[in-house]
Amino acid sequence: ExxxxxxxxxxxxxxxxxxxxxxxxxxxxxxxxxxxxRQAPGKGLEWVSVIYTGGSTYxxxxxxxxxxxxxxxxxxxxxxxxxxxxxxxxxxxxCARARTTDLHDAFDIWGQGTxxxxxx
Amino acid sequence: xxxxxxxxxxxxxxxxxRVTITCRASQGISSWLAWYQQKPGxxxxxxxYAASSLQSGVPSRFSGSGSGTDFTLTISSLQPEDFATYYxxxxxxxxxxxxxxxxxxxx
Numbered sequence: 001e002x003x004x005x006x007x008x009x010x011x012x013x014x015x016x017x018x019x020x021x022x023x024x025x026x027x028x029x030x031x032x033x034x035x036x037x038r039q040a041p042g043k044g045l046e047w048v049s050v051i052y053t054g055g056s057t058y059x060x061x062x063x064x065x066x067x068x069x070x071x072x073x074x075x076x077x078x079x080x081x082x083x084x085x086x087x088x089x090x091x092x093x094x095c096a097r098a099r100t101t102d103l104h105d106a107f108d109i110w111g112q113g114t115x116x117x118x119x120x
Numbered sequence: 121x122x123x124x125x126x127x128x129x130x131x132x133x134x135x136x137x138r139v140t141i142t143c144r145a146s147q148g149i150s151s152w153l154a155w156y157q158q159k160p161g162x163x164x165x166x167x168x169y170a171a172s173s174l175q176s177g178v179p180s181r182f183s184g185s186g187s188g189t190d191f192t193l194t195i196s197s198l199q200p201e202d203f204a205t206y207y208x209x210x211x212x213x214x215x216x217x218x219x220x221x222x223x224x225x226x227x
Contacts, residue, residue: 035216037164044207044218044219044220044221045156045158045164045207045209045218045221046218047209047215047216047217047218050214050216058214058215060215061215094163094164099166099169099175103211104150104152104170104211104212105169105170105211106154106166106169106170106175106209106211107154107156107164107166107209108166108169108175110163110164110165111163112162112163113163
């Protein structure tokens with residue numbers, strides 16, 4: 001069974017850092033386009049970042065320069081390093097796999113989400 | 121950025137009803153449109169990709185149509201498990217953007 005499991009969320013003070021992990025099973029992270037999507041409490045979905053098979057990365061303007069997406073192939077794990085955190089970054093963070101390596105495809109596998117709360 | 125606008129924001133319906141949700145993009149996105157279902161406390165679930173292709177394992181009562189800027193999701197005969205929030209998402213250009221959601225409630 002193909003599965004994604006996130007971890008690393010928690011409470012952090014404004015200006016702080018956190019690293020989220022997303023462990024994959026049943027498929028290879030490095031052979032897929034992988035994204036992070038977040039959802040603030042009671043709000044809709046917001047795409048955050050993507051990493052392509054070749055290593056290219058893209059970010060939403062709201063996190064550019066503060067967040068870094070990466071992967072460790074030997075661990076089959078995706079990461080999101082979040083620095084200079086703000087209250088508006090408070091959300092459930094999901095990792096998600098694109099259905100194919102077509103540039104325009106949808107997300108077919110999602111993790112269960114990990115909650116990040118930025119507050120003093 | 122491409123703005124995605126869903127309507128209605130909420131809808132009440134009964135089991136067995138036919139329901140249609142629309143999604144409009146602020147600029148043309150070809151057929152790069154997906155629909156997701158989300159239940160409280162759960163991750164989104166892919167229903168439709170490429171505007172009209174049914175994801176494997178999704179019941180055939182779900183269907184999608186449209187291209188360019190106007191898209192629809194139709195549920196032909198509502199089942200109790202279909203009451204949830206539905207989101208459209210464009211994958212034509214970065215940043216990928218989602219609609220604000222449509223909450224489908226039991227009448």
